[in-house]
Amino acid sequence: MSEMRVVSGIQPTGDLHLGNLLGAILRWVRMQDEAECLFFLADLHALTADVDPSKLHSSIREMAAALIASGIDPAKSTFFRQSAVPAHSELSWILQGTARIGWLNRMTQFKEKSGKNREGASVGLFTYPVLQAADILLYQATHVPVGEDQKQHIELTRDIAIKFNTDFDVDLFVPPDPYIGGGTAARVMSLRDGRSKMSKTDPSDMSRINLTDSDEAIAQKIRKAKTDPEPLPDNAEALDGRPEAKNLVGIYAAVTGESVEQVLTRFSGQGFGDFKPALGDALIALIAPIRGRLDELRRDPAELDRLLGAGAASAADLGSPVLEKARAAVGLAA
Ligand code: TRP
Numbered sequence: 001m002s003e004m005r006v007v008s009g010i011q012p013t014g015d016l017h018l019g020n021l022l023g024a025i026l027r028w029v030r031m032q033d034e035a036e037c038l039f040f041l042a043d044l045h046a047l048t049a050d051v052d053p054s055k056l057h058s059s060i061r062e063m064a065a066a067l068i069a070s071g072i073d074p075a076k077s078t079f080f081r082q083s084a085v086p087a088h089s090e091l092s093w094i095l096q097g098t099a100r101i102g103w104l105n106r107m108t109q110f111k112e113k114s115g116k117n118r119e120g121a122s123v124g125l126f127t128y129p130v131l132q133a134a135d136i137l138l139y140q141a142t143h144v145p146v147g148e149d150q151k152q153h154i155e156l157t158r159d160i161a162i163k164f165n166t167d168f169d170v171d172l173f174v175p176p177d178p179y180i181g182g183g184t185a186a187r188v189m190s191l192r193d194g195r196s197k198m199s200k201t202d203p204s205d206m207s208r209i210n211l212t213d214s215d216e217a218i219a220q221k222i223r224k225a226k227t228d229p230e231p232l233p234d235n236a237e238a239l240d241g242r243p244e245a246k247n248l249v250g251i252y253a254a255v256t257g258e259s260v261e262q263v264l265t266r267f268s269g270q271g272f273g274d275f276k277p278a279l280g281d282a283l284i285a286l287i288a289p290i291r292g293r294l295d296e297l298r299r300d301p302a303e304l305d306r307l308l309g310a311g312a313a314s315a316a317d318l319g320s321p322v323l324e325k326a327r328a329a330v331g332l333a334a
Pocket of ligand 1: 007008009010011042045131132135136144145146150
């Protein structure tokens with residue numbers, strides 16, 4: 001067993017698109033071969049925003065299937081729903097005694113998400129990072145793969161771990177490091193506007209590629225993607241100021257696993273009339289098998305339940321000694 005233990009979660013937002021796949025999921029998939037990994041659907045975190053129960057229920061299942069279809073392999077990694085392992089909630093409450101209001105007041109994500117309506121935000125949205133700390137500390141994770149926007153939460157997790165260990169004079173929690181690795185984490189932008197992120201809330205479906213899109217839809221979306229009239233340059237710097245061109249080249253590189261330079265060496269001097277069909281083909285080669293596996297899992301909900309149940313059982317086993325020690329440290333042992 002490797003000495004690196006990776007834990008990461010993703011909120012069940014419903015349908016996955018290419019941005020999620022290249023930005024987060026494929027990094028997780030690659031990491032499975034580098035470290036011991038636990039990955040979960042952060043369905044408890046989803047309760048910090050307004051919830052539509054039936055929508056949440058279907059998003060959780062859909063997202064679990066999509067992650068497995070994309071290559072999260074329950075035979076390699078521990079894959080589960082956060083809410084199926086009650087130790088997350090229990091440890092989160094214990095850690096609420098350690099985290100300070102002043103620390104949480106500095107969290108930029110809370111400020112962004114609550115906006116002008118701070119007084120009307122849920123308490124859960126405010127303490128969201130404490131639950132996240134519990135997710136991580138419960139498994140004594142050494143590394144947490146996250147995007148830039150989550151680094152502050154990992155710093156907070158370190159602070160909570162260190163304060164708890166000090167206050168209760170134990171050597172229990174492992175202060176984790178953010179993990180940036182597992183291949184190129186492309187920032188995928190809208191196909192209609194190279195300056196805004198690809199997003200499931202964009203009203204135009206032409207702006208994104210969904211994991212459920214047919215081969216024809218993928219090819220068409222790439223054909224219609226916004227570009228500029230210039231041919232592709234021979235170096236990456238020359239893509240600055242050409243956001244749409246930069247985005248398409250970046251997607252191609254992330255999909256094929258090449259560097260942007262390698263891609264440009266092959267395509268420099270060619271126009272988008274040549275590049276787009278190649279990009280469409282590469283995307284179809286990536287997504288068609290995922291779509292196929294997703295279809296199969298959708299048709300076999302019992303198998304999905306079985307995989308998630310087994311994942312939750314092993315996560316509970318891994319976490320329970322740490323939870324017991326945390327309970328004992330604060331004086332809750334029987
Ligand atoms: N907050 C993370 C996000 O929005 C999701 C998350 C919840 C997470 N718990 C976690 C990520 C624990 C890493 C580790 O992306």
